[in-house]
Amino acid sequence: xxxxxxxxxxxxxxxxxxxxxxxxxxxxxxxxxxxxxxxxxxxxxxxxxxxxxxxxxxxxxxxxxxxxxxxxxxxxxxxxxxxxxxxxxxxxxxxxxxxxxxxxxxxxxxxxxxxxxxxxxxxxxxxxxxxxxxxxxxxxxxxxxxxxxxxxxxxxxxxxxxxxxxxxxxxxxxxxxxxxxxxxxxxxxxxxxxxxxxxxxxxxxxxxxxxxxxxxxxxxxxxxxxxxxxxxxxxxxxxxxxxxxxxxxxxxxxxxxxxxxxxxxxxxxxxxxxxxxxxxxxxxxxx
Amino acid sequence: xxxxxxxxxxxxxxxxxxxxxxxxxxxxxxxxxxxxxxxxxxxxxxxxxxxxxxxxxxxxxxxxxxxxxxxxxxxxxxxxxxxxxxxxxxxxxxxxxxxxxxxxxxxxxxxxxxxxxxxxxxxxxxxxxxxxxxxxxxxxxxxxxxxxxxxxxxxxxxxxxxxxxxxxxxxxxxxxxxxxxxxxxxxxxxxxxxxxxxxxxxxxxxxxxxxxxxxxxxxxxxxxxxxxxxxxxxxxxxxxxxxxxxxxxxxxxxxxxxxxxxxxxxxxxxxxxxxxxxxxxxxxxxxxxxxxxxxxxxxxxxxxxxxxxxxxxxxxxxxxxxxxxxxxxxxxxxxxxxxxxxxxxxxxxxxxxxxxxxxxxxxxxxxxxxxxxxxxxxxxxxxxxxxxxxxxxxxxxxxxxxxxxxxxxxxxxxxxxxxxxxxxxxxxxxxxxxxxxxxxxxxxxxxxxxxxxxxxxxxxxxxxxxxxxxxxxxxxxxxxxxxxxxxxxxxxxxxxxxxxxxxxxxxxxxxxxxxxxxxxxxxxxxxxxxxxxxxxxxxxxxxxxxxxxxxxxxxxxxxxxxxxxxxx
Numbered sequence: 001x002x003x004x005x006x007x008x009x010x011x012x013x014x015x016x017x018x019x020x021x022x023x024x025x026x027x028x029x030x031x032x033x034x035x036x037x038x039x040x041x042x043x044x045x046x047x048x049x050x051x052x053x054x055x056x057x058x059x060x061x062x063x064x065x066x067x068x069x070x071x072x073x074x075x076x077x078x079x080x081x082x083x084x085x086x087x088x089x090x091x092x093x094x095x096x097x098x099x100x101x102x103x104x105x106x107x108x109x110x111x112x113x114x115x116x117x118x119x120x121x122x123x124x125x126x127x128x129x130x131x132x133x134x135x136x137x138x139x140x141x142x143x144x145x146x147x148x149x150x151x152x153x154x155x156x157x158x159x160x161x162x163x164x165x166x167x168x169x170x171x172x173x174x175x176x177x178x179x180x181x182x183x184x185x186x187x188x189x190x191x192x193x194x195x196x197x198x199x200x201x202x203x204x205x206x207x208x209x210x211x212x213x214x215x216x217x218x219x220x221x222x223x224x225x226x227x228x229x230x231x232x233x234x235x236x237x238x239x240x241x242x243x244x245x246x247x248x249x250x251x252x253x254x255x256x257x258x259x260x261x262x263x264x265x266x267x268x269x270x271x272x273x274x275x276x277x278x279x280x281x282x283x284x285x286x287x
Numbered sequence: 288x289x290x291x292x293x294x295x296x297x298x299x300x301x302x303x304x305x306x307x308x309x310x311x312x313x314x315x316x317x318x319x320x321x322x323x324x325x326x327x328x329x330x331x332x333x334x335x336x337x338x339x340x341x342x343x344x345x346x347x348x349x350x351x352x353x354x355x356x357x358x359x360x361x362x363x364x365x366x367x368x369x370x371x372x373x374x375x376x377x378x379x380x381x382x383x384x385x386x387x388x389x390x391x392x393x394x395x396x397x398x399x400x401x402x403x404x405x406x407x408x409x410x411x412x413x414x415x416x417x418x419x420x421x422x423x424x425x426x427x428x429x430x431x432x433x434x435x436x437x438x439x440x441x442x443x444x445x446x447x448x449x450x451x452x453x454x455x456x457x458x459x460x461x462x463x464x465x466x467x468x469x470x471x472x473x474x475x476x477x478x479x480x481x482x483x484x485x486x487x488x489x490x491x492x493x494x495x496x497x498x499x500x501x502x503x504x505x506x507x508x509x510x511x512x513x514x515x516x517x518x519x520x521x522x523x524x525x526x527x528x529x530x531x532x533x534x535x536x537x538x539x540x541x542x543x544x545x546x547x548x549x550x551x552x553x554x555x556x557x558x559x560x561x562x563x564x565x566x567x568x569x570x571x572x573x574x575x576x577x578x579x580x581x582x583x584x585x586x587x588x589x590x591x592x593x594x595x596x597x598x599x600x601x602x603x604x605x606x607x608x609x610x611x612x613x614x615x616x617x618x619x620x621x622x623x624x625x626x627x628x629x630x631x632x633x634x635x636x637x638x639x640x641x642x643x644x645x646x647x648x649x650x651x652x653x654x655x656x657x658x659x660x661x662x663x664x665x666x667x668x669x670x671x672x673x674x675x676x677x678x679x680x681x682x683x684x685x686x687x688x689x690x691x692x693x694x695x696x697x698x699x700x701x702x703x704x705x706x707x708x709x710x711x712x713x714x715x716x717x718x719x720x721x722x723x724x725x726x727x728x729x730x731x732x733x734x735x736x737x738x739x740x741x742x743x744x745x746x747x748x749x750x751x752x753x754x755x756x757x758x759x760x761x762x763x764x765x766x767x768x769x770x771x772x773x774x775x776x777x778x779x780x781x782x783x784x785x786x787x788x789x790x791x792x793x794x795x796x797x798x799x800x801x802x803x804x805x806x807x808x809x810x811x812x813x814x815x816x817x818x819x820x821x822x823x824x825x826x827x828x829x830x831x832x833x834x835x836x837x838x839x840x841x842x843x844x845x846x847x848x849x850x851x852x853x854x855x
Contacts, residue, residue: 190388191348191384192340192344193388194340194388195402197341198326198327198340224325
């Protein structure tokens with residue numbers, strides 16, 4: 001297998017794993033200012049898969065693609081620290097408020113422009129938990145998709161992918177180009193690499209360079225530049241982006257308070273257990 | 288995310304010491320690499336930022352990989368398979384994580400794929416790794432062997448071996464033999480030059496070799512036939528891929544079980560000479576040992592930190608008589624003294640690392656250009672300080688790490704005696720620190736020169752002159768009184784003109800000096816961070832009482848008592 005061109009889809013998300021009491025605003029939206037912005041965990045699993053392919057197939061390049069506000073350039077830098085070759089930040093006011101449909105529209109256009117052999121993303125992001133963006137990108141590109149991936153390698157010209165399913169493991173194969181989404185059960189992403197951190201900590205987008213005074217870096221290390229694309233760069237239709245391009249509307253948010261109402265004592269007899277199983281199946285709690 | 292670097296504010300405090308500006312400038316030779324390597328720092332702030340970012344990587348690996356593996360590694364240990372060492376699974380994982388993060392070869396120059404970091408961040412990394420797993424810390428710390436290659440080997444050897452470290456090659460220093468432990472002059476492993484093959488050949492046995500099956504080994508061997516002392520020994524570098532050294536046995540140790548301690552058999556093992564013949568022990572190994580002693584200092588501080596944390600956590604959770612046990616004076620005295628001691632030994636460790644940094648940087652610069660008179664003076668000053676502080680830090684931190692591990696286990700009560708808690712492993716791991724790389728008794732032999740020549744005293748008087756906060760002036764006065772007493776006792780012992788008497792009291796005198804020095808270091812720490820005031824206060828009180836005890840013993844000791852101690 002010759003070198004591949006891989007694009008990793010990554011998202012900057014609020015860290016919802018350790019939420020405090022002020023993690024949500026009164027209106028039910030996420031209070032992004034108190035939650036640290038992190039690399040979406042399953043996107044890190046995706047990056048690791050890409051970096052492993054890069055090690056297995058010399059000549060492979062890994063590009064991190066992220067869509068978000070200017071500060072999402074941090075995601076590209078994080079990718080560079082761990083071994084990605086470059087990154088593209090999709091950023092434009094017109095993207096603001098995009099749902100998964102509008103987001104996948106923009107990402108698909110950017111992927112088309114990058115023209116990779118393989119797109120790898122995390123299964124889902126921890127802020128929305130939709131798991132829609134990866135598959136939607138595949139649909140818009142008209143490429144096959146494989147979800148819940150844990151491990152992958154090439155045999156002949158086909159990518160062999162192990163998928164983690166609810167009741168077991170499935171191995172599938174697919175030709176390229178292809179979109180793969182990676183499960184959190186896949187190997188954790190490697191740590192940052194010392195030299196890469198020192199090299200890329202000054203990687204900046206043009207916008208960042210305008211607001212920062214880092215003359216030395218801009219002058220002597222032009223190689224560490226993060227590409228920024230707006231809607232013009234990818235030729236997107238503004239109507240299909242942002243709020244106008246997003247049919248998903250949050251209608252209402254309920255706070256669910258879980259409370260135990262009553263406890264029931266069961267004996268360890270087969271009869272009691274069987275009747276409990278039956279009851280849970282009937283109420284669709286399990287099954 | 289757990290991180291052993293960011294969770295301990297002491298480390299950043301020591302990393303940002305004011306002397307670092309000078310250290311980094313010397314080490315980076317005015318940042319000249321910035322135009323040749325796109326990862327080299329362009330100024331002081333940039334370099335410091337690099338150190339922090341890399342220590343954060345190591346801190347994360349320590350917390351997520353090395354520490355969680357420590358228990359299994361302790362149980363599993365390494366094995367011999369076909370004359371080779373196979374690490375425990377966790378050991379392999381640890382080494383792989385650090386290698387993939389590109390942090391090995393931390394203070395080698397960039398042209399040998401190193402990071403060109405000074406000693407201070409390197410020693411800090413050793414402390415972090417030791418806190419996570421003291422046994423694994425040896426495998427990490429043996430990259431010191433690269434320093435010896437860098438300082439003394441030819442350019443060919445440097446180019447051949449140094450870049451391999453960053454790619455994950457491990458190292459070993461093969462010094463001791465069955466009949467040559469503390470007394471390395473007795474080394475017998477034979478080196479002879481094979482004219483036909485044009486190479487040196489090694490034959491013999493080495494024993495107690497940490498990580499003995501490493502890819503790169505520095506071997507002390509007798510190259511001069513017919514000699515019997517240290518002047519007949521040379522240092523060689525052996526490459527494992529030659530396949531001429533067999534691991535005969537791995538010792539079954541009490542602690543640091545993950546670190547394989549090997550008995551090695553050399554059979555016509557081809558090796559390359561480092562530097563000059565006959566300089567092996569008297570120059571190169573002495574330098575190697577100094578690095579290793581600083582490494583054991585770091586290892587001891589790391590173990591002590593881990594033991595303190597285990598004790599503090601247990602005591603804050605364990606309830607007896609209706610309250611957590613850390614509310615009882617007997618326990619909180621132990622806990623607080625542990626913390627204060629860890630802070631004191633850490634201050635001594637990084638003070639020493641700074642001294643080493645400055646003299647090493649000068650000696651490296653001196654290989655490129657002649658130093659000016661002032662520069663030579665500066666180098667001399669710091670070389671002297673490093674020489675007397677290194678055995679002190681090894682002595683004090685290894686002994687105290689044992690005291691702290693002992694007390695930490697004591698705080699656990701019966702639970703500490705059972706293998707369910709990590710403190711039991713820490714207690715076993717601590718035990719070696721005061722033994723290897725020169726026993727405490729040998730550190731005293733090295734350190735006593737600092738007492739008899741007045742080296743410690745001069746440095747203490749230097750500390751005395753520094754500014755302190757007015758509210759802590761009383762601490763300085765107490766330390767001045769201790770210093771005057773120390774000076775008086777030392778003078779009395781030395782003036783007796785009896786070397787055996789000096790030897791007899793040497794440990795007491797070195798420890799008195801160490802207490803005063805650490806007292807000042809903590810006091811000066813409060814200049815930058817008032818948070819250290821209570822530690823300075825507590826430490827000084829303990830130092831006063833400990834020194835008075837030693838001083839009283841020396842004052843009341845009569846020379847004739849020496850005879851009563853002698854074993855006939």
